[in-house]
Amino acid sequence: MPRFIKQESDKNIEDASFEQIIYAGDGIFKLIKKGQTLRITDICGQQGVDVFFMDANDLKDRYSAVRTITAQKNLYITTGTTLMSERGVEMLKITATNCPEHDTLGGACSSQSNTVRYAHSKEYMHNCRDVFLYEISKDDRYSKRDIGANINALTSVPFTPEGKTWFNVSPSFKGAYIEFFALVDVMLLISNCPQINNPCAGFNPTEIKLNVWDEISAAQS
Ligand SMILES: [Zn+2]
Numbered sequence: 001m002p003r004f005i006k007q008e009s010d011k012n013i014e015d016a017s018f019e020q021i022i023y024a025g026d027g028i029f030k031l032i033k034k035g036q037t038l039r040i041t042d043i044c045g046q047q048g049v050d051v052f053f054m055d056a057n058d059l060k061d062r063y064s065a066v067r068t069i070t071a072q073k074n075l076y077i078t079t080g081t082t083l084m085s086e087r088g089v090e091m092l093k094i095t096a097t098n099c100p101e102h103d104t105l106g107g108a109c110s111s112q113s114n115t116v117r118y119a120h121s122k123e124y125m126h127n128c129r130d131v132f133l134y135e136i137s138k139d140d141r142y143s144k145r146d147i148g149a150n151i152n153a154l155t156s157v158p159f160t161p162e163g164k165t166w167f168n169v170s171p172s173f174k175g176a177y178i179e180f181f182a183l184v185d186v187m188l189l190i191s192n193c194p195q196i197n198n199p200c201a202g203f204n205p206t207e208i209k210l211n212v213w214d215e216i217s218a219a220q221s
Contacts, residue, residue, distance in 0.1 A: 005079040009096040009179055011037060011213050018212035024205030025126045025194035029135040029142075031056055032182045037095065037213040040153055040190075041177040046170035046202025048155035048193045050108045050128040052147060053083065053091055056185035059141055061087045065104040065149040075159050077102045077151065083180070086148070092180040099176040103157035105165050108132060108150050109195045118197040131191035139187075147189070153178050155200050167198040 016039075022028060024047070032038050032053075040049055055061040067084035069075055077083075083092045094102075107113075110129035114122040128150075136142040154172035157165050194205045 003074075003076045003078065004100045006098060006100075007079040007096045008098065009039065009177070011039065011096075011179070011211075013211065015213060015215070016211040017214045018210070020210045021207050022190065022192045022210060023207045024192050024201065025131065027131040027135040027191045028188065028210065029138055029190075030188045032180075032186050032188045032212065034182050034185050035214070036182050038092075038180045038182070038188065039177050039211040039213075041209040041211070042099075042154055042172045042174065043209055044206035045174040045176070046172050046199075046204070047206050047208055048170060048172065048195070048200035049153040049208055050132070050150050050191040050193055051153050052132065052150040052189040054142065054146055054187040054189065055085055055087075055089060055091065056187050058087070058089075059146075061085045061089060062146060062148055063091060063150070065151075068104060075105065077104055082183075083151075090183050091186055092182050094178060095181045096179040097177065099154050099172055099178060101154075101156040101171040102178060103152040103155045104149065105159060106152050106155065106157035106167060106200075108152075108191065109193065114197060122197060125196070126194035128191035128193050128195070131194075132189055135189055135191070142187070150189075152193075152200065167200045169199045170202050
């Protein structure tokens with residue numbers, strides 16, 4: 001499976017049932033129902049988005065980067081990738097993207113990673129781990145133990161033959177997007193990354209847009 005399969009969306013924006021702007025450093029925790037399509041769009045360019053999914057009907061199950069990678073025998077996610085849960089459930093399918101890279105190796109930035117990777121003085125800077133914790137605190141059914149290794153949409157984290165990874169220059173651009181088709185009911189957890197110590201947000205974190213469509217298109221049914 002190649003690293004990037006370009007696939008234009010078959011969705012019309014006027015048919016979307018949901019639209020929300022999320023500013024850098026903000027997040028969302030939202031139910032996406034089976035059959036709905038979620039689109040994440042970069043509005044200004046060079047913006048990475050931390051994304052995680054939990055099974056909305058099985059509170060003990062959630063997205064698994066390891067199962068997703070092993071199931072498709074590919075480290076990278078792109079059009080055609082099926083996102084797997086820890087229990088082996090097919091959660092969502094990536095149905096369209098025009099962005100050449102998305103990551104599920106790099107994880108979410110945190111106060112700890114800010115300290116270890118950059119400097120002790122960076123410990124208190126905004127980070128995705130804190131946004132995740134804040135968002136799931138709005139629903140009593142979930143706690144921090146439910147958060148696992150996430151997806152970094154619109155983000156480049158290369159993996160070298162020597163086994164090294166790093167956050168590369170952002171591959172995203174104004175109008176770049178990724179779409180997920182929900183195969184089961186999922187809780188969507190997003191942190192629009194506020195990181196300014198690496199290039200995942202172009203050193204200038206900016207807003208993104210979420211859209212949701214209700215119908216199952218002919219192409220997906
Ligand atoms: Zn982040």
